[in-house]
Amino acid sequence: MEKTNKIHAVVYTILGVIIVVMAIMWYRCAVNKDKLDTSLANNYDRAFFELSDYVSDIDVLLTKAQLAGTPAQLASISNEIFMQAAEAKSCFGELPQQDVNLEKTAKFLSQVGDYTYVLSQNMINGQEISQEEYTTLSKLNDYAGELSRNLDEIEARIYKGEISFNTAYGANIITRALAAEDILGDLENVEKSFEGYPSLIYDGPFSEHIENAESVMLKDAGEVSKKQALQKAKEFIGEKADGLEFETEMNNTAIECYVFSKNTDKEQLSVTVTKKGGYVLYFINNRDVREMNYDKDSATAVAYDYLVNHGFTDMKSSYFEITDNTATINFAYSQNGVKMYPDLIKVRVALDTGEVTGIECKGYLMNHKDRGVMSAVISEEEAKANISANLNVNAVSLSVVPKDSLREVLCYEFHGTYKDKNFIIYVNAENGREEEILLLLESETGVLTV
DSSP states (O other), X not given: OHHHHXXXXXXXXXXXXXXXXXXXXXXXXXXXXXXXXXXXXXXXXXXXXXXXXXXXXXXXXXXXXXXXXXXXXXXXXXXXXXXXXHHHXXXXXXXXXXXXXXXXXXXXXXXXXXXXXXXXXXXXXXXXXXXXXXXXXXXXXHHHHHHHHHHHHHHHHHHHTSSOHHHHHHSOHHHHHHHHHHHHHHHHHHHHTXXXXXXXXXXXXXXXXXXXXXXXXXXXXXXXXXXXXXXXXXXXXXXXXXXXXXXXXXXXXXXXXXXXXXXXXXOEEEEEEETBTTOEEEEEEEOOOOOOOSOHXXXXXXXXXXXXXXXXXXXXXXXXXXXXXXXXXXXXXXXXXXXXXXXXXXXEEETTTOOEEEEEOHHHHHHOOOOOOOOOSSOHHHXXXXXXXXXXXXXXXXXXXXXXXXXXXXXXXXXXXXXXXEEEEEEETTTOOEEEEEEEEEETTEEEEX
């Protein structure tokens, strides 16, 4: 009996210790959670207050931009707007946005700096701001002012203690849910202030027309059925097509597609076929490539023949990259000797057997068209006079390059060296403007540009 009591005492002691340890651990976890919640709420507060300040500055700067009379002054103001908008968007992205759509507010913060920057660049290049562009600046100014006032009102409620990120993310579940709903409700009201926000079409990466871009090549093509698309996919990949099956559809993209796939122990195949026209958009064959028996030149020759055999003619190779014993070679369409960089196709070649294991045709299918006769307005000598004499030019050609706005520009492409490094300088063949300077990063594993 005494032995049994001792055993019970030991068991109870162990259980007691376990309970105490668990209680301490629970308490520490609770304290740590409270600290984390408070820290998170403080970060939200900081992000919101900074967002409010940045938007207030943007409002003032947009007013100044409408009064700028010289390119230098507008460039200075637009640079400030660009930086303030970037910071504002960063702060905006840190705020809680669950269950509320704040897309228009985010779009405004993206476009406002971008738009004013484009205007300043136009002025620097000798263009005057049109009355329509001044009107757009005024509208952006109005929206910035309204956004600033709304944020100020929320900020005032926070200071009065009516709403709080700290309450929303540091209290019990019921209080937290109610407080979060209050905060998100106020942010949703901010979004409503952008109803009627104009569509901005301009020469920049956040222009409305980019978001709504459609394929030039496919817009008038007839639609194919799922069965027809599967047949197109099988014809494209040939002998490996046995077992290829429908997987899904892609409908919320610039190019709507059917996706077909096939998985085996050795490889996973995926083929994406456009609904319009029945063209292969992507093909990928994921398999292990453990040896390198082909070099870049032989891989490029394989890729070129593959393109020709699939109906892509007049393609010129440019950059390449080798990773995991696989070469990815970029090809651009050439029209009458002018390289069309928008019409891009990427081909993957496995360097063990020289088999093509992938192709991406999005650039080509989005942009390919007959561009007619393209003639330079200025001569090669006139274009060369606009680049630095420090560049030792060793090759010149004409090419069409895409801008961030999707606008295409016919350029003289000057290849040359400076300080033992290779560069490309693009000069607008219409007005002599220097469009871009690229540094070529060349190694045994690829040629890339920065």
